[in-house]
Amino acid sequence: MNDLVKALTDLLxxxxxxxxxxxxxxxxxxxxxxxGKALAVVRPGSTEEVAQVVKLCAQHATPIVPQGGxxxxxxxxxxxxxxxxxxLSTARLNRIRHIDSANDTMDVEAGCILQNLQQAARDAGRLxxxxxxxEGSCTIGGNLATNAGGTQVLRYGNTRDLVLGLEVVTPQxxxxxxxxxxxxxxxxxxxxxxxxxxxxxxxIITAATLxxxxxxxxxxxxxxxxxxxxxxxxxxxxxRQGFGASLTxxxxxxxxxxxLVNQCYPQQRLPFEGESAASPWFALLELSDSESExxxxxxxxxxxxxxxxxxxxxxxxxxxxxxxSKALWHLRESxxxxxxxxxxxxxxxxxxxxxxxxxxIERANAALQAAVPGIRHIIxxxxxxxxxxxxxxxxxxxxxDALLARQEDVYRIVHDCVHSLKGSISAEHGVGQLKxxxxxxxKDPVEMALMHRIKQALDPQxxxxxxxxxxxx
Amino acid sequence: MNDLVKALTDLLxxxxxxxxxxxxxxxxxxxxxxxGKALAVVRPGSTEEVAQVVKLCAQHATPIVPQGGxxxxxxxxxxxxxxxxxxLSTARLNRIRHIDSANDTMDVEAGCILQNLQQAARDAGRLxxxxxxxEGSCTIGGNLATNAGGTQVLRYGNTRDLVLGLEVVTPQxxxxxxxxxxxxxxxxxxxxxxxxxxxxxxxIITAATLxxxxxxxxxxxxxxxxxxxxxxxxxxxxxRQGFGASLTxxxxxxxxxxxLVNQCYPQQRLPFEGESAASPWFALLELSDSESExxxxxxxxxxxxxxxxxxxxxxxxxxxxxxxSKALWHLRESxxxxxxxxxxxxxxxxxxxxxxxxxxIERANAALQAAVPGIRHIIxxxxxxxxxxxxxxxxxxxxxDALLARQEDVYRIVHDCVHSLKGSISAEHGVGQLKxxxxxxxKDPVEMALMHRIKQALDPQxxxxxxxxxxxx
Numbered sequence: 001m002n003d004l005v006k007a008l009t010d011l012l013x014x015x016x017x018x019x020x021x022x023x024x025x026x027x028x029x030x031x032x033x034x035x036g037k038a039l040a041v042v043r044p045g046s047t048e049e050v051a052q053v054v055k056l057c058a059q060h061a062t063p064i065v066p067q068g069g070x071x072x073x074x075x076x077x078x079x080x081x082x083x084x085x086x087x088l089s090t091a092r093l094n095r096i097r098h099i100d101s102a103n104d105t106m107d108v109e110a111g112c113i114l115q116n117l118q119q120a121a122r123d124a125g126r127l128x129x130x131x132x133x134x135e136g137s138c139t140i141g142g143n144l145a146t147n148a149g150g151t152q153v154l155r156y157g158n159t160r161d162l163v164l165g166l167e168v169v170t171p172q173x174x175x176x177x178x179x180x181x182x183x184x185x186x187x188x189x190x191x192x193x194x195x196x197x198x199x200x201x202x203x204i205i206t207a208a209t210l211x212x213x214x215x216x217x218x219x220x221x222x223x224x225x226x227x228x229x230x231x232x233x234x235x236x237x238x239x240r241q242g243f244g245a246s247l248t249x250x251x252x253x254x255x256x257x258x259x260l261v262n263q264c265y266p267q268q269r270l271p272f273e274g275e276s277a278a279s280p281w282f283a284l285l286e287l288s289d290s291e292s293e294x295x296x297x298x299x300x301x302x303x304x305x306x307x308x309x310x311x312x313x314x315x316x317x318x319x320x321x322x323x324x325s326k327a328l329w330h331l332r333e334s335x336x337x338x339x340x341x342x343x344x345x346x347x348x349x350x351x352x353x354x355x356x357x358x359x360x361i362e363r364a365n366a367a368l369q370a371a372v373p374g375i376r377h378i379i380x381x382x383x384x385x386x387x388x389x390x391x392x393x394x395x396x397x398x399x400x401d402a403l404l405a406r407q408e409d410v411y412r413i414v415h416d417c418v419h420s421l422k423g424s425i426s427a428e429h430g431v432g433q434l435k436x437x438x439x440x441x442x443k444d445p446v447e448m449a450l451m452h453r454i455k456q457a458l459d460p461q462x463x464x465x466x467x468x469x470x471x472x473x
Numbered sequence: 474m475n476d477l478v479k480a481l482t483d484l485l486x487x488x489x490x491x492x493x494x495x496x497x498x499x500x501x502x503x504x505x506x507x508x509g510k511a512l513a514v515v516r517p518g519s520t521e522e523v524a525q526v527v528k529l530c531a532q533h534a535t536p537i538v539p540q541g542g543x544x545x546x547x548x549x550x551x552x553x554x555x556x557x558x559x560x561l562s563t564a565r566l567n568r569i570r571h572i573d574s575a576n577d578t579m580d581v582e583a584g585c586i587l588q589n590l591q592q593a594a595r596d597a598g599r600l601x602x603x604x605x606x607x608e609g610s611c612t613i614g615g616n617l618a619t620n621a622g623g624t625q626v627l628r629y630g631n632t633r634d635l636v637l638g639l640e641v642v643t644p645q646x647x648x649x650x651x652x653x654x655x656x657x658x659x660x661x662x663x664x665x666x667x668x669x670x671x672x673x674x675x676x677i678i679t680a681a682t683l684x685x686x687x688x689x690x691x692x693x694x695x696x697x698x699x700x701x702x703x704x705x706x707x708x709x710x711x712x713r714q715g716f717g718a719s720l721t722x723x724x725x726x727x728x729x730x731x732x733l734v735n736q737c738y739p740q741q742r743l744p745f746e747g748e749s750a751a752s753p754w755f756a757l758l759e760l761s762d763s764e765s766e767x768x769x770x771x772x773x774x775x776x777x778x779x780x781x782x783x784x785x786x787x788x789x790x791x792x793x794x795x796x797x798s799k800a801l802w803h804l805r806e807s808x809x810x811x812x813x814x815x816x817x818x819x820x821x822x823x824x825x826x827x828x829x830x831x832x833x834i835e836r837a838n839a840a841l842q843a844a845v846p847g848i849r850h851i852i853x854x855x856x857x858x859x860x861x862x863x864x865x866x867x868x869x870x871x872x873x874d875a876l877l878a879r880q881e882d883v884y885r886i887v888h889d890c891v892h893s894l895k896g897s898i899s900a901e902h903g904v905g906q907l908k909x910x911x912x913x914x915x916k917d918p919v920e921m922a923l924m925h926r927i928k929q930a931l932d933p934q935x936x937x938x939x940x941x942x943x944x945x946x
Contacts (some may be wrong), residue, residue: 102706102828103859104713147659155718158657161634176919181826183858184631185897186620186670187904187912188942189924193666197659214714233575240577241687244763245628245718290717291772299764353654355575385656386576424658431660439660446649450931451662457930458923469661 004060005040008086011052016043016092026067026087027079034075034433037083038065045092047109047167047175047206054204055173057086063463064088066200068110068142071134073349074432076146076199076468085466090141093206099124104212105164105181110141110205117210126212129156133333144205147197149428154384155248155288156213158428160196165209168195171202171459179209194454199430200465202458216288218296219248221325222304225272225279225315229358232281234312236354236383239285242303246296249286252383255279256376257335264338268331276315283383284332335380336389343400345378345393346410350418351386351427364390364417371413372406374398387427390414415442431469439469477533478513481559484525489516489565499540499560500552507548507906510556511538518565520582520640520648520679527677528646530559536936537561539673541583541615544607546822547905549619549672549941558939563614566679572597577685578637578654583614583678590683599685602629606806617678620670622901627857628721628761629686631901633669638682641668644675644932652682667927672903673938675931689761691769692721694798695777698745698752698788702831705754707785709827709856712758715776719769722759725856728752729849730808737811741804749788756856757805808853809862816873818851818866819883823891824859824900837863837890844886845879847871860900863887888915904942912942 001009009017018026018041026041028034039062044050057064063085067077079085093109096117100106101124108117114135121128130143132150142148144166148159156162165180168191178192195202226232232252239247255278262270270277285304289296300318307313319325339345352360365377374395381388392410394403415425419442426435440448455462455470462472474482482490491499491514499514501507512535517523530537536558540550552558566582569590573579574597581590587608594601603616605623615621617639621632629635638653641664651665668678699705705725712720728751735743743750758777762769773791780786792798812818825833838850847868854861865883867876888898892915899908913921928935928943935945 100826100828102710103826105826147663149657149659153657158659160663170919170923174919174922176923177917178920180895180897181828181859182824182895182897182900184622184626184824184855184860184900186622186631186901187897187899187908187916188670188920189675189927190620190633190663190666190670191920191923193663194927197661197663202662214717216717237575242763244687244689244761246763288717290715290719351655351657353573353576353578355573355654382657386654387657422653422655424653424655424660426660427655427657428659435660443660444650446643446647447651447661447664449647450643450649450664453930454662454667454927457926 002039004056004062007056008040008042008053011056012042012044012049016045023087026070026089029075029078030071034078036079036081038079038085038087039083041087041089043089043092047093047169050088050169050204050206051173051175053088054169054171058171058173058461058463061461061463062086063466065465066090066145066204068139068145069113069134069137071138072142072146072432073429074434076430076432076465077142080467088204090139096120097207100181101126103181105209106212107179107207107209108140109207110139112140114138114140114143121212122215125215127215128210128212130159130162140208141205144196144208145198145200146430149385149387151382152248153382154250155245160193162211163192163196163208164211166192166195166205167207169204169206171461171464179207181209199432199469201455201469202464214290217291218289218293219325220287220289220296220300221319221328222285222300223271223317223328224283224285224313225276226281226283227279227314229281229361231312232283232383233354233357235283235307238307238312239303243287246287246289248288249284250384251284251332252381253282253284253332253335254377254379255281257378257380258282258331260342261331261334261338264341265334268334271317272315279314284328339378339391339393343394344404345391346403346407348390348414349427349429350388350390350414350423350425352388352418352421352423354383354386356421356423357383357386357388360417360421360423364414367413367417368392368410371409375403433468436469436471475512477529477535480529481513481515481526484529485515485517485522489518496560499543499562502548502551503544507551509552509554511552511558511560512556514560514562516562516565520642523561523642523677523679524646524648526561527642527644531644531646531934531936534934534936535559536939538938539563539618539677541612541618542586542607542610544611545615545619545905546902547907549903549905549938550615553940561677563612569593570680573654574599576654578682579685580652580680580682581613582680583612585613587611587613587616594685595688598688600688601683601685603632603635613681614678617669617681618671618673619903622858622860624855625721626855627723628718633666635684636665636669636681637684639665639668639678640680642677642679644934644937652680654682672905672942674928674942675937687763690764691762691766692798693760693762693769693773694792694801695758695773696744696790696801697756697758697786698749699754699756700752700787702754702834704785705756705856706827706830708756708780711780711785712776716760716772719760719762721761722757723857724757724805725854726755726757726805726808727850727852728754730851730853731755731804733815734804734807734811737814738807741807744790745788752787757801812851812864812866816867817877818864819876819880821863821887822900822902823861823863823887823896823898825861825891825894825896827856827859829894829896830856830859830861833890833894833896837887840886840890841865841883844882848876906941909942909944
């Protein structure tokens with residue numbers, strides 16, 4: 001047994017140091033796009049043990065790959081093929097340390113499953129608003145490391161906006177005890193936001209103080225049929241004005257997306273008929289009210305009514321109850337599944353200023369049709385945040401292989417278009433391995449240089465999740 | 474003429490390089506608590522000129538002190554007495570570069586006066602919510618450098634929460650062009666938040682992309698008489714639940730504060746009589762509504778009515794119109810003036826978890842009475858943010874000098890108390906020179922070490938606003 005593995009076993013006990021085949025679930029991502037090897041997988045049970053593991057690895061100049069629920073989309077939690085790295089799973093750091101109702105905060109450990117935190121907040125009569133597809137298995141540590149987005153960003157912001165304090169183990173194995181429940185604290189540099197979103201390359205987040213919010217009393221959902229992207233943007237603006245902070249969802253979907261869902265899953269019917277069902281765009285609108293069902297509905301009908309009258313909305317279906325509301329959301333959530341059922345596609349997670357969304361779609365569609373004639377565009381996303389899932393599927397006369405052979409070209413065309421319209425090539429999924437090599441093409445060189453300086457300053461040995469986010473020597 | 478001064482004059486023109494007596498307005502803070510000297514004061518007119526100034530200073534190993542409206546409270550914009558430093562005023566960087574209504578953002582230069590930005594947003598039918606006492610003369614660059622707070626934090630957050638992108642000149646005179654209007658962007662380390670709040674010690678912010686919000690349609694204000702601090706906290710919780718994000722203000726005031734205002738300015742009458750006027754605590758509550766005057770008022774009366782019935786609120790006055798609302802806010806704003814009229818006091822800008830506020834006040838009051846018998850406590854603040862202005866004035870039998878002779882003891886007692894209850898010794902004013910030397914006593918040593926590493930990495934020559942925030946050799 002290697003010296004380091006022996007020391008780790010002495011520290012944690014053999015039960016919590018996985019070797020050989022036992023490491024399999026930890027060395028590939030869940031979509032099986034990235035594969036690696038690990039010297040060992042360790043599962044420390046406390047922050048102090050994490051710190052000791054990091055110190056031992058530093059002494060042995062051994063890289064560490066932190067891992068939460070292993071649900072990431074960019075390969076940030078998968079080790080490389082060298083087999084040199086130790087994967088550090090945060091799964092056993094899964095305690096909710098403290099819920100402070102008067103302060104509307106909770107202190108939680110990195111390995112807590114997101115869904116459990118949502119439930120714990122609800123049990124305390126509060127809302128923890130972070131919500132995303134993987135919530136049943138992703139951990140808050142991973143959400144923090146990638147600054148996860150999700151469906152509630154329009155109202156509550158990204159993960160970083162939900163955090164007041166952090167506890168972090170540095171690359172030297174020191175513990176920064178920064179769990180603070182303070183909404184104002186101007187005593188120096190903002191280290192919290194530096195660690196959030198750094199994808200485990202600057203240290204390991206072991207716990208966080210999260211913000212809690214009042215639970216909404218009522219919610220209202222509607223599906224709107226829209227004649228154009230310009231209308232979609234005008235309706236967003238009117239909804240922001242009319243609902244203020246009660247606007248909690250605004251999801252854009254190309255008409256083709258919903259018709260595809262209907263085609264793949266005929267039991268999921270579009271709630272429109274005739275011309276409305278053939279609309280080029282749809283939007284899912286959600287209002288969360290702090291007052292009452294009645295008020296939510298009246299308010300909703302007033303604003304949507306005005307938009308119908310003004311011709312900005314062609315048609316609208318307002319959910320009558322929770323079942324109908326869920327059915328509308330289910331249409332939206334079924335788009336990726338329907339997309340998958342019809343074959344592999346090339347996916348992009350991009351963001352743009354809302355004012356450039358229409359231009360972007362026009363330019364990117366045209367450039368892609370010129371380069372790869374006949375492809376289909378699958379466009380949906382969180383319009384309220386300027387975040388589009390802009391995906392590309394094969395046309396009827398094209399094989400899947402023919403499409404995938406053009407993957408790099410498609411990426412380049414879409415990302416170039418995003419860049420020229422002041423957008424981001426990664427809105428909510430992060431960089432990881434997937435976008436590491438193209439990042440310098442799209443990022444300001446001064447910004448890249450600053451990132452390297454910070455990495456060098458905090459992790460001079462280069463042992464924290466090497467090969468992720470930045471190319472380091 | 475010194476070589477550097479000559480080079481700066483060649484670059485900017487003599488008009489924008491102030492020397493000798495002309496530097497006077499720039500080398501002391503507005504409260505005249507800090508005094509320094511400057512080799513020169515430069516007033517560059519563009520980001521490119523800022524970069525050139527920084528390069529020249531770096532070549533001559535000359536420190537730079539960035540300065541906005543010079544309204545800070547901690548001496549962060551005042552040079553030291555050596556006369557070695559160049560003060561860089563951002564006053565001429567005062568253009569609003571672009572307002573993007575569809576994206577709800579505006580790109581503005583660092584030297585813009587805050588009030589002008591509020592007005593520009595209003596002219597575009599939007600709200601820029603940052604609001605604080607110095608708004609008529611402070612600049613957004615200074616607000617960003619100190620992460621300013623103010624009266625709208627409860628709803629909209631601190632300055633950092635209002636920013637999407639930055640343009641920054643690094644200590645090497647490079648320009649990071651990071652003006653992004655994106656609500657989601659997960660492409661690497663969060664440099665934006667690192668520069669915000671760093672008080673000019675890591676680089677010079679020259680422009681920012683700010684978030685805009687819908688203008689509220691109606692506002693409602695009430696003054697509540699409260700029987701205890703516990704009630705004040707319970708009422709805050711109920712108001713958060715009942716109003717959701719419409720709750721935009723919750724200011725706590727000790728009864729003595731309002732009675733002092735009434736005594737100093739008899740025309741400002743407390744709107745209560747009898748027992749209610751003698752209440753130990755008052756709270757100013759503000760609701761901003763996206764719907765209508767009528768709705769705001771009905772909602773307000775419903776929630777406050779329930780609190781009255783439950784006995785959590787002893788008495789309440791709801792403003793009938795804008796004039797009455799302003800009169801209520803004026804009571805709150807007059808507290809520091811009345812305080813000043815009765816002599817010098819020892820001030821603290823602290824924050825605590827809301828759940829520890831009552832404990833803090835009890836402990837700090839007792840410890841101070843034990844150490845300096847007879848002093849008076851002047852306590853008010855933004856309770857919704859856990860931010861207290863906890864001030865100490867002389868008692869009736871004490872001279873001002875006797876009080877001020879104990880200033881260091883008072884600071885220590887209050888800050889020790891804050892620290893033991895997990896609070897911050899600077900909630901919204903920053904560190905500057907004022908709290909630099911005591912910061913290491915209250916900050917986690919790992920956090921201090923990380924701050925020094927980042928300073929060293931970004932500013933190895935130590936020329937950016939030296940002697941502020943951190944003690945560097």
